[in-house]
Amino acid sequence: MTAPLPALIVDDSPAARALARSALEAAADALGLSFEVEEAGSGMEALRALTAETQALVIVDLHMPDMTGLEVLSFWRKRGGGARAVIVSTDVSPRDREKALELGAHALLEKPVTVAALTEVLRGLEATG
Amino acid sequence: MTLDRSHREFLAEAAEIVDHLSAGLVAIDAERKKGAIAPGRLNEVFRHAHSLKGLAGMFGVEPMSRLAHQLETFLDELRLGRVTLDDRLMGALYACTDVFSRLLADVKAEKPIDAAAITAVVQRLEGPSPPAAEPAQVGVRSLHLPPEALSALTEYEEHRLTENLKSGTPLYKLHAPLPLASFEKDLAAITAAIQADGEVITTLPSTDDSGTNIIFDVVFASKAPVAALRDRVADLGEFPIERVDRGGGTPAASASTTAPREASVAVGAADEEGATTLRQVSDTVRVDIRKLDELMGIVGELVLARGGLARVTAELKQTIGYQGLAVDLHRLVRTLERRIVDLQSAIMQVRMVPLGQVFERMARTVQRAATSLGKEVTLELSGEETELDKLIVEDLVDPLMHLVRNAIDHGLEAPEARQAAGKPRAGRLELRAYPRGNHVIIDVTDDGRGIDEVAVKRTALERGIVDDDHIGQLSRRDVWNLIFQPGFSTRKEVSETSGRGVGLDVVKTNVSRMSGLIDVESTAGKGTRFTITLPITLAIIQAVIIRTAQRVYALPLASVLEIVAVQVRDLCSVEGREMLQLRGQTMPVLRLDRVFHPSDAGTASAGDGTVGYAAVVGLAQHRAVILLDDVLGQQDIVIKSLGAYLGQVKGVAGATHLGDHETILVLDVAALVQELLHGDDRRVRGIAAATAGA
Numbered sequence: 001m002t003a004p005l006p007a008l009i010v011d012d013s014p015a016a017r018a019l020a021r022s023a024l025e026a027a028a029d030a031l032g033l034s035f036e037v038e039e040a041g042s043g044m045e046a047l048r049a050l051t052a053e054t055q056a057l058v059i060v061d062l063h064m065p066d067m068t069g070l071e072v073l074s075f076w077r078k079r080g081g082g083a084r085a086v087i088v089s090t091d092v093s094p095r096d097r098e099k100a101l102e103l104g105a106h107a108l109l110e111k112p113v114t115v116a117a118l119t120e121v122l123r124g125l126e127a128t129g
Numbered sequence: 130m131t132l133d134r135s136h137r138e139f140l141a142e143a144a145e146i147v148d149h150l151s152a153g154l155v156a157i158d159a160e161r162k163k164g165a166i167a168p169g170r171l172n173e174v175f176r177h178a179h180s181l182k183g184l185a186g187m188f189g190v191e192p193m194s195r196l197a198h199q200l201e202t203f204l205d206e207l208r209l210g211r212v213t214l215d216d217r218l219m220g221a222l223y224a225c226t227d228v229f230s231r232l233l234a235d236v237k238a239e240k241p242i243d244a245a246a247i248t249a250v251v252q253r254l255e256g257p258s259p260p261a262a263e264p265a266q267v268g269v270r271s272l273h274l275p276p277e278a279l280s281a282l283t284e285y286e287e288h289r290l291t292e293n294l295k296s297g298t299p300l301y302k303l304h305a306p307l308p309l310a311s312f313e314k315d316l317a318a319i320t321a322a323i324q325a326d327g328e329v330i331t332t333l334p335s336t337d338d339s340g341t342n343i344i345f346d347v348v349f350a351s352k353a354p355v356a357a358l359r360d361r362v363a364d365l366g367e368f369p370i371e372r373v374d375r376g377g378g379t380p381a382a383s384a385s386t387t388a389p390r391e392a393s394v395a396v397g398a399a400d401e402e403g404a405t406t407l408r409q410v411s412d413t414v415r416v417d418i419r420k421l422d423e424l425m426g427i428v429g430e431l432v433l434a435r436g437g438l439a440r441v442t443a444e445l446k447q448t449i450g451y452q453g454l455a456v457d458l459h460r461l462v463r464t465l466e467r468r469i470v471d472l473q474s475a476i477m478q479v480r481m482v483p484l485g486q487v488f489e490r491m492a493r494t495v496q497r498a499a500t501s502l503g504k505e506v507t508l509e510l511s512g513e514e515t516e517l518d519k520l521i522v523e524d525l526v527d528p529l530m531h532l533v534r535n536a537i538d539h540g541l542e543a544p545e546a547r548q549a550a551g552k553p554r555a556g557r558l559e560l561r562a563y564p565r566g567n568h569v570i571i572d573v574t575d576d577g578r579g580i581d582e583v584a585v586k587r588t589a590l591e592r593g594i595v596d597d598d599h600i601g602q603l604s605r606r607d608v609w610n611l612i613f614q615p616g617f618s619t620r621k622e623v624s625e626t627s628g629r630g631v632g633l634d635v636v637k638t639n640v641s642r643m644s645g646l647i648d649v650e651s652t653a654g655k656g657t658r659f660t661i662t663l664p665i666t667l668a669i670i671q672a673v674i675i676r677t678a679q680r681v682y683a684l685p686l687a688s689v690l691e692i693v694a695v696q697v698r699d700l701c702s703v704e705g706r707e708m709l710q711l712r713g714q715t716m717p718v719l720r721l722d723r724v725f726h727p728s729d730a731g732t733a734s735a736g737d738g739t740v741g742y743a744a745v746v747g748l749a750q751h752r753a754v755i756l757l758d759d760v761l762g763q764q765d766i767v768i769k770s771l772g773a774y775l776g777q778v779k780g781v782a783g784a785t786h787l788g789d790h791e792t793i794l795v796l797d798v799a800a801l802v803q804e805l806l807h808g809d810d811r812r813v814r815g816i817a818a819a820t821a822g823a
Binding site: 003004005009012013014015016019025035036038044046048051062063064065066067068070071072073074075078079089090091093095099103104111112 | 138139142173175176179180182183184186187188196199201202205277280281282283284287309312313331332333334336343366493497500501667766
């Protein structure tokens with residue numbers, strides 16, 4: 001069993017964070033991984049969390065009042081990044097998808113985030129763990 | 130209504146978003162009629178639709194997510210300038226919010242959803258739209274922006290840059306390294322300053338090597354001169370502002386090409402359906418806890434007014450005797466008193482939340498910690514329904530989480546070791562909460578190996594927490610309590626196991642901050658129990674009004690364990706410090722006159738030689754006594770802040786009014802005891818030794 005990996009979920013909707021958290025926990029369980037999940041309710045909170053700890057996994061909403069998911073992702077990358085980054089959004093335009101992937105996101109998932117989709121993203125981590 | 134909790138949460142959040150959405154649409158309609166819709170406004174409404182769609186999708190309310198999807202797509206087109214908003218489309222947007230309201234009502238009533246209404250609205254949004262101005266391709270790539278800034282732009286942000294380029298509005302980049310301590314506030318101030326007559330398009334965060342700053346590159350459009358912009362943010366620092374478009378060749382005047390539709394529209398053209406019911410469907414109201422504090426403050430004033438009235442009544446009874454008006458007044462005062470008590474407890478009820486939600490989070494922590502540490506743990510919870518003030522519950526999470534991790538890591542043995550010791554493989558961890566008077570007690574109990582007294586003593590010696598002379602005199606309880614000493618657990622040790630790098634001293638400090646106490650009990654081989662005692666609320670507190678050295682103070686009852694009468698012979702001196710012997714225990718003595726009025730301490734020691742009182746107070750596991758001349762009574766008080774000027778006085782938590790217009794200081798017992806105990810290391814050892822002598 002590996003040590004829990006620090007993960008950050010960023011979304012301005014509390015319900016969306018809760019759902020992402022439970023999906024992540026289920027996906028992690030399925031793969032025998034575990035995460036120490038922190039939540040941020042805004043881009044600013046996310047920056048604070050990212051400065052405090054090196055997050056292995058970041059799940060971030062594309063549209064937030066104070067910042068876009070791409071900006072948060074770019075900050076995470078500049079601070080050294082981590083194993084996986086996922087952008088979530090309700091409606092994914094091809095242009096935004098292209099941008100997210102260019103920026104180093106591993107996936108751009110459509111909301112609501114499902115266990116299956118996250119499992120797909122996390123696959124491979126159990127080996128490197 | 131049989132809605133489960135997640136459903137109620139869905140309704141509350143969705144209703145809130147629909148409210149924001151309709152408010153946004155009304156604002157857009159108003160701006161549209163005036164001629165120009167602020168791009169930020171469209172973006173905001175788009176985000177609401179986005180959130181609503183996500184939420185509906187999450188909770189499987191398919192018709193709602195379908196409509197939200199349609200709305201989001203439409204608003205996206207709108208904010209990207211591909212659609213022009215006319216009366217017909219505005220009407221369709223209003224119709225959308227009505228349908229959302231009705232949908233939420235149906236969900237709440239658990240009625241089947243009327244899909245026909247949705248289909249109709251969706252069609253209205255899909256219907257032929259007036260031809261939109263073809264977005265001219267002005268190269269965003271031509272801007273003087275670093276590649277990483279360009280790569281983090283969303284499609285919408287690119288669109289806004291293009292639009293501003295087209296209209297000839299100068300584009301700038303402001304470079305602001307902001308300190309970690311306050312970047313949220315500083316950035317908000319910068320953004321607000323720019324938005325006074327400009328549009329913030331993107332805010333790209335990055336770091337420098339120092340790690341003490343977060344750097345923001347704010348790209349914005351503004352027609353204001355650069356000097357004016359610089360002035361406006363000058364208070365916050367000197368930030369380089371750089372023009373990023375081609376240097377302003379295009380005259381700003383060309384902006385008028387985006388001629389808005391004039392308000393030729395009849396003002397009353399708001400769609401018919403706008404009149405249908407917009408009744409709130411959620412029964413929950415989210416209230417800022419500060420508003421409740423305010424309410425509580427008003428009740429406090431009411432209590433004081435009642436006190437005045439009661440005094441007048443008493444006087445009246447004295448003068449005219451218990452007859453006529455005096456009797457009536459007396460009865461009315463009694464009724465008023467009961468109502469105030471009802472009001473007080475009703476407001477208290479609103480602040481109360483069950484501990485169950487914290488326990489649920491603990492359950493997750495336990496699972497994760499057990500897995501990562503290779504332990505087997507059965508978690509038992511009881512008393513989840515016990516209620517505590519919302520603010521306290523929030524602050525409780527960290528200390529509790531730490532204790533739980535600590536129990537799994539240090540308390541419970543590995544499955545094999547447990548088996549060898551004749552215990553079940555799975556360790557038992559119990560979280561139990563129960564009310565006791567105005568307090569709530571929370572126990573964290575494990576059936577692990579217990580605290581190894583020898584190891585604790587060794588560590589305490591190594592780290593210089595106690596010295597050789599005194600360690601032999603420590604009682605078992607004193608030894609257990611050493612684990613709460615700062616510096617007992619080192620960062621390194623803890624980070625390997627619980628990953629957070631805090632010791633039990635932090636737990637203790639956190640608990641003290643909530644006016645709580647923490648205690649530990651342990652039996653070797655059988656297990657350990659941590660007990661946290663917390664006041665139910667901090668909003669209104671019960672206090673003992675005391676007098677010492679001719680001054681009156683309020684002493685929060687939550688920190689008082691008992692008040693006893695003392696004789697001079699109970700006092701003694703240990704290593705030059707005054708101590709009180711009480712039932713075989715020795716506790717350090719605190720004299721308030723020496724703390725607050727050291728100059729007249731000599732004359733004020735009236736308690737000497739005569740009988741006085743001693744209040745036994747506790748800070749976490751520490752005990753101390755405060756000597757008093759007299760106890761004047763017990764009263765519910767609302768603590769008022771002393772304000773910025775006096776706010777720093779150590780040992781004073783604030784002030785409160787007594788009924789008779791007298792204002793007295795409320796003592797901060799935690800700070801006083803801390804000061805007494807941790808004045809310096811030598812003293813700590815002295816006290817440890819003294820308590821051990823008991």
